[in-house]
Amino acid sequence: MPELKDLNNIYLIAAFIIPGLIISYMRSRFITGRMEKFSDAALGYLALTIVYYGFSIPVIGWILGFEQGLARTLLWWCLLIVGPTAFGLLLGVATQREWLRWTATKLKLRMVHNTPTSWDWRFANCDRARFVMVTLVDGSTVVGIFGVGSFASTNPTERDIYIEELMDIADDGTWSYRVEPTGILIVAKEIRYIEFKQEP
Structure with a gap:
């Protein structure tokens, strides 16, 4: 150099x-x-x-x-x-x-993926609103809509997520919208895994 x-x-x-x-x-x-x-x-x-x-x-x-x-x-x-x-x-x-x-x-060729992590790939490809279920380390779940007003960190050391609209889960498992839209920020250390759903 x-x-x-x-x-x-x-x-x-x-x-x-x-x-x-x-x-x-x-x-x-x-x-x-x-x-x-x-x-x-x-x-x-x-x-x-x-x-x-x-x-x-x-x-x-x-x-x-x-x-x-x-x-x-x-x-x-x-x-x-x-x-x-x-x-x-x-x-x-x-x-x-x-x-x-x-x-x-x-061309039947295999390429190494350029995106370093599944987290980066999944959230980079959220081109429309998604229903998500976040399971926390204590076993509880948070459900809601991950849309244009949501955010997932690209910092590899702090994978926090902001869900723009929370939903409620009834005893029979159905999801329902809240009367007053509420967002939530979940820090990385509280997240066990995230599920993406087509329909709640």
Whole structure:
């Protein structure tokens, strides 16, 4: 890794690390929201940058056709900032929608899943309201609706959950809405497991 003492090294880092860093950051917004430490991920940023530049070769050739000036400088900055942002968004959406996994499955190939935990995968794919039943460590249960106003932590050390609307369970097992909508925050240490139900 080049040191920052030399101005040329700063230009090299701007050109070959920053685009990959931006791509990785934007992509992570659609998966877990977490990024690796820079020292651990620098090689990955470089690889992402090279792939991005590979797709950008026609644009680079077009920019080189401009004379030195403000327009060319702005286009270079767009290539270094705006382009990676858009590329990262595209990768994030593709990852969340599992387009590459779908393609691999059609080709009868197996891929390692990019989402690190089942918790991250399940809550990242809650595209509509779900009925959930949370069983607590003391054996009691909490039921309700996990919808757009709900939240599940992406912090791996604190898996708390906020359920936007609690429901009641009758003795015969039927679920019913409360007269006054009430949400609840459940801390990670109180959760034993969570069930997702199509219908209560």
